[in-house]
Amino acid sequence: MSDLEWISVSTPYVTPRRPGEAEAWGMEAAQYGGVGTQRLLDVSEIIPAAELAEALHLEAGEPVIQRRRMMLLDGHPVELTTSFYPTTIARGTGLAEFRKIRGGAVTLLAELGYRPRRVSEDVYTRRATEVERSLLQLREDDWVLGLTRVLSADDGLPVELSVMSMIPGGRRLRYESSIA
Numbered sequence: 001m002s003d004l005e006w007i008s009v010s011t012p013y014v015t016p017r018r019p020g021e022a023e024a025w026g027m028e029a030a031q032y033g034g035v036g037t038q039r040l041l042d043v044s045e046i047i048p049a050a051e052l053a054e055a056l057h058l059e060a061g062e063p064v065i066q067r068r069r070m071m072l073l074d075g076h077p078v079e080l081t082t083s084f085y086p087t088t089i090a091r092g093t094g095l096a097e098f099r100k101i102r103g104g105a106v107t108l109l110a111e112l113g114y115r116p117r118r119v120s121e122d123v124y125t126r127r128a129t130e131v132e133r134s135l136l137q138l139r140e141d142d143w144v145l146g147l148t149r150v151l152s153a154d155d156g157l158p159v160e161l162s163v164m165s166m167i168p169g170g171r172r173l174r175y176e177s178s179i180a
Contacts, residue, residue, distance in 0.1 A: 008173050014119050014151055016110035017103040024104065025071055034073050041068040043098040045091070048084060055150055056086055056158045065090035067105070070135060077136050083162040089114060105160060106151070114159040116151040123147050123173060132165050145171060 012024040022030075029036025048056070048064045056064065064084045071079035083105060085095050094101045094108055101108050106116055124146045128138050136144070145168040151160040 008171060010119065010121060010149070010173070014106060014116050014149070016107040016115065021103070029073055035075075037072045038100075039070045039072060040098060040100060041070055043067050043096065045087065045096070052084055052161060055161050056084065058086060063087050065096045067095065079164055079166040080132060080135055081162055081164045083160055085160055086158075089159055109151075109159050114153045114157070116159065117154050118152040118156070120150045120152075121147060125168065128165070136165070136167055138167065143168060147173070
């Protein structure tokens, strides 16, 4: 990936997929001649850190469903993504099950009546943590490109918070701001 400039657009990742449409990561990787897959690492119910609870408009101590994934490009790890969902939305749905979700989480959220309408993203760089270095196969002094995304439904209710750590080599993020 470091030999080419990879321009990543958020819109496909926050837009529900149509029936039969490939998932966003696979489509993006194919545009650059690669194969994008993902590995589910964990699905669990946790009590989030105060900052996450606040971003999801939850009371302190209120649980969330956490889904941790590793994104792979041609079999090589390139991104770690952890997504959080209020249990009032996710409990008892595919979001709380240790399995891939056909069409992705955003599609399931829309089917549950929580179609994302607003996106807020925060982009930053920082040194990789020990876990990130291990999973992303980075050196001790490597940095990651971080992206934190909050999706909100029509009523302003946050329905998903995702924290991503990406290998930064050759990557550029592009923002386009309409969600259908």
